[in-house]
Amino acid sequence: MHRPVRKVAICAPATPLKREYAERVAALAVAEFPDLDLHFHEQCFVEEGHFAGPDELRLAALLECANDPAIDAVWFAKGGYGSNRITQGFHDHANEAARAKTYVGYSDCGTLLGALYRNSIGHAVHAPMPCDLAREGGEDAIRRVLSWFGGDDGGLEPGLGDTPAVAFNLYTLAMMLGTPFMPDLSGHEVLIEEVAEHEYAIDRLFFHVTAQLEGVAGIRLGEVTAIPENDRPFGASVVEIAQDWCSRSGIPYLGRAEIGHTATNRIVPFGLEARGTRA
């Protein structure tokens, strides 16, 4: 097992969390994981336009959580869009305490995870977020993370082996490529999931991504959910799309992955260092 996490601070680098979900996650933790100490930052609940508060407020809350030496892990409350807007600011102001922490989330927050991994700051971990409580079976997604905090590796993505891995939302990865936040993924298994994109957009994103992932160990395709209906069928499944672009670009297609915008979304610590040994 990996080193357990005790004190977890939750903030929202992108969009706001409903207070109800925070309360239910906190109650679940108190009832079932008494060793854990969860602190939801008030910024989680701020709403301003699309975001959980303006960039300055979201950045300040993230830094408050990350730079506090009493906190073991920062858990992102929700994705949605916006963490890329404060990623540079985070790196400009992260202190030594921030470098010793674990950062947990997925979807849009992949930009923060990618930049952390690129700069070897703390441990970046793809995993469910408090907002996932809203899903059917969401409590199990939350329990998976809280158990992992406590040192239980049972929630790890089952295909993880001796190869370093990362996990990203396809669109988030596509937008991070070519920016100062993109980590070097040479030799990595890249797990990719997507939600609410048309098949033609998924095809276009795979074109973009596979053109720039030379040297990876391969791609595994996670869940691709909530594909909107188009005015006509695309003509290829999402697996065929992934296989096609892997084939065109010479990247090994390694099969499916248990990640995605679903309650079954599993945990993928980036690299090998954060993974620890299975119990």
Add this chain to the structure above:
Amino acid sequence: MHRPVRKVAICAPATPLKREYAERVAALAVAEFPDLDLHFHEQCFVEEGHFAGPDELRLAALLECANDPAIDAVWFAKGGYGSNRITQGFHDHANEAARAKTYVGYSDCGTLLGALYRNSIGHAVHAPMPCDLAREGGEDAIRRVLSWFGGDDGGLEPGLGDTPAVAFNLYTLAMMLGTPFMPDLSGHEVLIEEVAEHEYAIDRLFFHVTAQLEGVAGIRLGEVTAIPENDRPFGASVVEIAQDWCSRSGIPYLGRAEIGHTATNRIVPFGLEARGTRA
């Protein structure tokens, strides 16, 4: 004025054109531009899944038009998505005749235009396409292109000056970045338009694009149309989004451009060579 174009071949590298629009464009050309000779390739009307035929068929039609020395210009019938899937094949098989031609279109076909410009193959020109006949005022958009084929520069984007320029759909440009098709845009004015994307997606695409356009002369923002309604207001206008990311990345924001998914979409020959002198 630039050198007039006489023989124009039309094919569909992405999605199919309705035969009705081809017939009406052809009739308009016969009635008002008797010196022009338009040839609609039958491939324009093929439908297979999302595309105007499979990759092989779209590529074969494009090469047939481009490699024919009797043809002066290739006009793309419609965008939609798919030209990126045959761009490499086009470059692998384009002959000397293809290098002497003018290529006209926009939207998804920007990937072809970008790759042509990168490799100095013929002249790449952003302009309305036959599918634009479907718009209110669409006949004027068609006339603008047919007049330009005839040597009339009156339809050029009015802000074009002594700086080389290109024009792209935002999403198409974002997906082309980092691929072997992306041209060097140092010193260029980059005109950018978008259609049917949420403001948060536009913000995300500008994050991606402006991180990789170092050295351009600046960005001008074209029309941004058909923005879907989101569950909450974004909090910034598209002009503010463009200005914000230009400011963050040190790229000059140069104001608006008369391009877009509209009937008023103007003509932007890529670079200076294809533009000629105004009449």
